[in-house]
Structure formats: structure tokens, C-alpha cells
Ligand SMILES: C[C@](O)(CO)[C@H](O)COP(=O)(O)OP(=O)(O)OC[C@H]1O[C@@H](n2ccc(N)nc2=O)[C@H](O)[C@@H]1O
């Protein structure tokens with residue numbers, strides 16, 4: 003906790019789905035998933051303070067306003083704070099400031115990260131000491147990706163993506179991320195996959211076994227070969243330019259490339275940190291994405307810092 007018990011600072015990572023197998027549409031509007039989540043060192047930071055009323059403000063690292071993120075009651079971080087406050091009554095309103103590096107509507111679970119960060123920060127600020135499994139259950143109510151943002155590392159996700167079991171790998175992966183010009187909304191991408199499947203039956207990615215044995219082998223070439231995402235065809239169908247970005251990353255020397263989650267961020271796996279820096283420079287020069295970042299993982303989930 004920084005300075006006094008009046009303020010808590012939390013850091014929370016973005017995710018990439020190394021493997022994302024999507025089942026058919028369920029009656030409740032969700033799809034069963036089998037996925038391998040992987041947290042990378044691209045972080046949102048939250049500062050949460052006691053205040054007279056609940057508020058959420060989101061800025062970029064340069065303190066500029068961030069487009070596309072709701073400021074009020076619809077912000078996932080504010081929803082998380084109010085959800086926790088409702089269950090644990092000895093609490094007060096909070097002002098949440100988010101410094102956002104995770105791309106908005108980018109397929110890297112940015113909103114989910116902020117919700118997880120707010121849960122951890124409010125729990126510390128209010129001294130509620132919520133057991134970890136209870137916090138994970140509240141996280142799952144807020145969104146399918148929120149439990150993983152709490153936990154981080156590498157994990158297999160099943161159910162809606164909210165049921166997690168850790169993957170014990172020490173293998174460090176080096177990535178180049180291509181950020182899209184425009185976001186994609188997650189429900190639209192799942193809907194497009196349903197439409198493509200009704201019209202044709204496109205190929206489906208295999209289960210997680212190949213990816214898990216590739217991670218256990220510590221062979222980055224095998225991990226690259228095992229990357230896969232059932233939502234990729236749907237994201238490309240909605241944003242055809244992504245095909246060119248994927249080709250450009252591979253031509254720049256990446257070992258493998260995928261659309262991250264529901265997109266449009268593209269994630270390129272590279273042989274080493276140096277290779278990632280080289281691929282990033284070359285990919286940036288192709289003009290096929292809005293901007294380019296390097297990242298590596300796995301990293302832990304939402305944590306109090308400072
Ligand atoms: C694409 C992924 O990022 C992969 O990890 C996640 O599945 C998305 O997780 P999320 O953004 O936390 O999604 P939620 O907020 O739970 O759901 C938003 C919408 O996405 C669709 N959705 C989400 C998760 C899931 N397993 N099946 C779905 O069909 C549904 O239309 C749902 O209404």
C-alpha cells in the first residue's frame with residue numbers, strides 16, 4: 003500500500019490465448035471453450051482511493067484521454083468495485099484511475115484486466131481480505147476472462163473460459179504485438195464464427211494437448227507450430243486486412259503468428275528477445291498495423307505494487 007491506507011496501486015497484465023478452441027453456441031449465448039491463456043508484460047495500472055462517490059477515469063501513459071472506454075457505471079473496473087462493495091458492506095466509495103496500455107477492444111482482455119485489478123485493489127483498500135477462491139467466483143460473474151487476469155501465468159481455461167487449471171511451465175515466450183486500427187467487439191466475433199460455421203463448417207483447431215506438450219518440451223518452434231485460434235477466421239472475416247498483418251509478421255521472421263483472442267491484435271512468437279525487437283522494427287515498417295509492441299510472458303496476474 004502506498005503512503006497510507008487511503009490509496010492502493012495495482013498492476014495487471016494483458017493475455018494472449020496460445021490455443022483457443024471454441025465449441026458450439028450454448029443456449030445461454032456463450033460458447034464452451036478450451037484454451038491456453040498466457041499473461042504477458044503489457045500492463046494496465048490502477049490507483050484506487052477512498053472518495054465521496056464512485057468514479058472511474060482512464061488515461062494513457064501520457065495522461066491523454068483514452069477513447070472507447072466508459073467513464074461511469076459501465077466501466078468494468080467500477081462494476082467490480084461496486085460488486086465487491088455490495089457483498090462486503092463495511093466499505094466506502096472509491097475513485098479509480100486506470101493508466102491504460104492494453105489495447106481497447108483488442109482481444110487482450112483489457113477490460114477484464116481492469117476488473118481484476120479493481121477487485122484486488124478494493125480488497126486491500128477496504129481490508130475485506132476476501133478468500134482467493136471467492137474473489138475468483140466474483141471475477142467469473144464479471145466476465146469470462148476476469149478470473150485469468152486475477153491469476154496470470156499460463157493456464158488452461160474451460161467452461162466459458164472461467165474455469166482455470168495452472169500450466170507449470172518456466173518457458174519464457176517473446177512476442178511482437180501488432181495493434182489494430184479499429185477494435186473488434188467480442189460478441190460480434192463469436193457471432194461471426196457461428197455464421198461461418200452455419201454457412202460452411204470451417205476447420206477447427208485441435209485440443210490443447212499439442213500446445214501443452216510443446217510448452218513442456220521448452221521448444222519454441224513446437225510452441226509456434228501449435229498456436230491456433232478458432233476465432234481467427236471470424237476476426238479476419240470482419241477485418242480482412244488482418245490477413246496481410248499476419249503475413250507481414252511471418253515474413254519479418256516470426257516463428258508463428260495468430261490473432262489474439264477475439265482480435266484484432268495480432269501476436270507473433272519469436273525465437274528470442276533480440277529476434278522480437280528485430281521483427282517489431284520490420285513489422286512497424288510495413289504499415290499493416292496501427293502500432294507495434296514487444297512483450298514477453300508468462301507474468302503473474304493482478305498484484306498490488308509500490
Ligand atoms: C475471446 C476471449 O477473450 C478468449 O479468452 C473470451 O472468451 C472473451 O471473454 P470476455 O471478454 O470476458 O467475455 P464475456 O464478457 O464473458 O462475454 C461477452 C460476450 O462474448 C461471447 N462469449 C464470451 C465467452 C464465451 N465463452 N463464449 C461467448 O460466446 C458472448 O456473446 C458474451 O455475451
Ligand SMILES: Nc1ncnc2c1ncn2[C@@H]1O[C@H](COP(=O)(O)OP(=O)(O)OP(=O)(O)O)[C@@H](O)[C@H]1O
Nearest residue numbers: 070077078106107108109110111112113116147188
Ligand atoms: N476498463 C475498461 N477497459 C476497456 N474497455 C472497457 C472497460 N470497461 C468497459 N469496457 C468496454 O468493454 C469493451 C471491450 O473492451 P476490452 O478492451 O475489454 O476488449 P477486449 O480486450 O477485446 O476483450 P476480451 O479480450 O476480454 O474479449 C469496450 O468496448 C469498452 O467499451
